[in-house]
Amino acid sequence: MEVGKLGHFPHERIGTTYVIRLAGEVDELAAECFRAQVDEVIDAESIRTVVVVMRDVSFIDSSGLGAILGRYRRLQAKGGTLCIAEPPASIRALLELSGVPKLINIYNSERQALNAG
Amino acid sequence: MTLQNYMALTIKAIPENVGLARIAVAVFAANLPFTITEIDEIKVAVSEAVTNAVVHAYPDGAGTVELRAEVSEEGLLIAVRDWGIGIPDLDQARKHGYSSDPERLGMGFYFMEELMDSVDVESEPGSGTTVIMRRQPKQADRIQRNTEPAVG
Numbered sequence: 001m002e003v004g005k006l007g008h009f010p011h012e013r014i015g016t017t018y019v020i021r022l023a024g025e026v027d028e029l030a031a032e033c034f035r036a037q038v039d040e041v042i043d044a045e046s047i048r049t050v051v052v053v054m055r056d057v058s059f060i061d062s063s064g065l066g067a068i069l070g071r072y073r074r075l076q077a078k079g080g081t082l083c084i085a086e087p088p089a090s091i092r093a094l095l096e097l098s099g100v101p102k103l104i105n106i107y108n109s110e111r112q113a114l115n116a117g
Numbered sequence: 118m119t120l121q122n123y124m125a126l127t128i129k130a131i132p133e134n135v136g137l138a139r140i141a142v143a144v145f146a147a148n149l150p151f152t153i154t155e156i157d158e159i160k161v162a163v164s165e166a167v168t169n170a171v172v173h174a175y176p177d178g179a180g181t182v183e184l185r186a187e188v189s190e191e192g193l194l195i196a197v198r199d200w201g202i203g204i205p206d207l208d209q210a211r212k213h214g215y216s217s218d219p220e221r222l223g224m225g226f227y228f229m230e231e232l233m234d235s236v237d238v239e240s241e242p243g244s245g246t247t248v249i250m251r252r253q254p255k256q257a258d259r260i261q262r263n264t265e266p267a268v269g
Contacts (some may be wrong), residue, residue: 028137028168029132035220059139059157061164063172066222090157097231098224 007033011041016048017114023056026064035067039074048080051113055086065098072104085113122148122188130171130180130199133159138167138184142195148171151254158232159193159252166197166248174201174246192234200245207240235259 012019018041022034041047052068054060072082083105087095095101107113122143128134143156151159158228162186163246170182185196204210211230216223229236240246 003203022244025136025139026169027135027164029135032132050158059160059164061161061168062222062224062228063168065224066216066220069222070220090154094228097228098222 008037009034011037013045013047014114015025016046017051018042018045018047018049019051019053019110019114021053021056022064025059026057026067027059027061029033031063031067034064035070038071042071042075042078042080046049050075050080050082051085051110052082053110053113053116054088054091057088057091060091062098065095065100069100069103071072083107083116085110089100118189118191120187120189126184126188128167128182128184130182130201132168132171134182135164135167135171138182139163140196142184142186145186145188146193149193149254150256151193151252152256155252155254159195162229162232162236162250162252163195163197165228166195166250168239169225169248170199170201170246172236173204174199176202179252192251193256195233195250197250198245198247203242204238204240204246205242205243207238211238 009023010021020038024030026034038050042050050071075082085107086109087106095106105116107116124141126138126141128138139160143160146156146159167182167184174180180199180201183198187194192261211226213227214223226236229250233252235251237249
């Protein structure tokens with residue numbers, strides 16, 4: 001696994017799938033880093049699926065969720081997809097409140113997400 | 118109403134300070150018997166209010182956000198104030214899923230309303246916006262009920 005440089009989340013490329021491991025507090029500041037990092041990859045490379053692993057996320061707000069939804073929409077427009085894996089219980093509650101799971105598939109494990117993608 | 122404790126924090130309206138605002142209120146809220154889940158929800162509400170000020174209030178550059186929190190017998194009160202451009206159409210801004218930017222969820226006010234007991238917004242175009250949120254610990258209700266005399 002490639003360990004990210006400053007301002008980058010750890011990520012891994014498996015074929016046409018890009019796995020990004022969000023961590024810590026995903027607010028406006030972190031959402032900006034996430035947005036830039038994912039857009040750079042999906043614009044430049046033949047990535048079809050992005051798996052957002054949320055296991056180590058301790059906080060998220062509507063800025064973070066908006067950035068994830070924005071990447072989902074961009075991938076959809078290019079014929080790709082995005083899914084979420086392993087959101088902790090507190091994060092899952094906010095995901096449910098936002099209605100995001102109606103659009104984006106959420107998996108209990110990273111493996112399930114990779115198999116589905 | 119007796120004010121039991123209060124705090125005030127004045128910050129530059131930049132994304133780097135949203136986390137500081139959130140943590141300060143989370144620590145302050147521990148004055149009341151909130152559960153961890155309730156504190157997590159309060160953190161989201163503060164993040165939404167402060168982020169709104171940071172992202173929308175000052176399109177021309179630097180500005181200030183003032184955060185005030187109070188504890189009284191009525192619970193926790195949080196006031197987030199800016200002196201920015203104001204919200205031109207408050208009803209529209211508070212609409213679920215409304216955002217002027219496709220990159221945004223448009224759920225800032227929705228989250229605040231869902232996660233707090235009450236949210237009041239005052240906004241004056243050109244003068245700024247104040248968001249006042251209130252929340253009582255649910256546990257306190259239970260304690261109050263339990264301490265009521267069983268026989269009248």
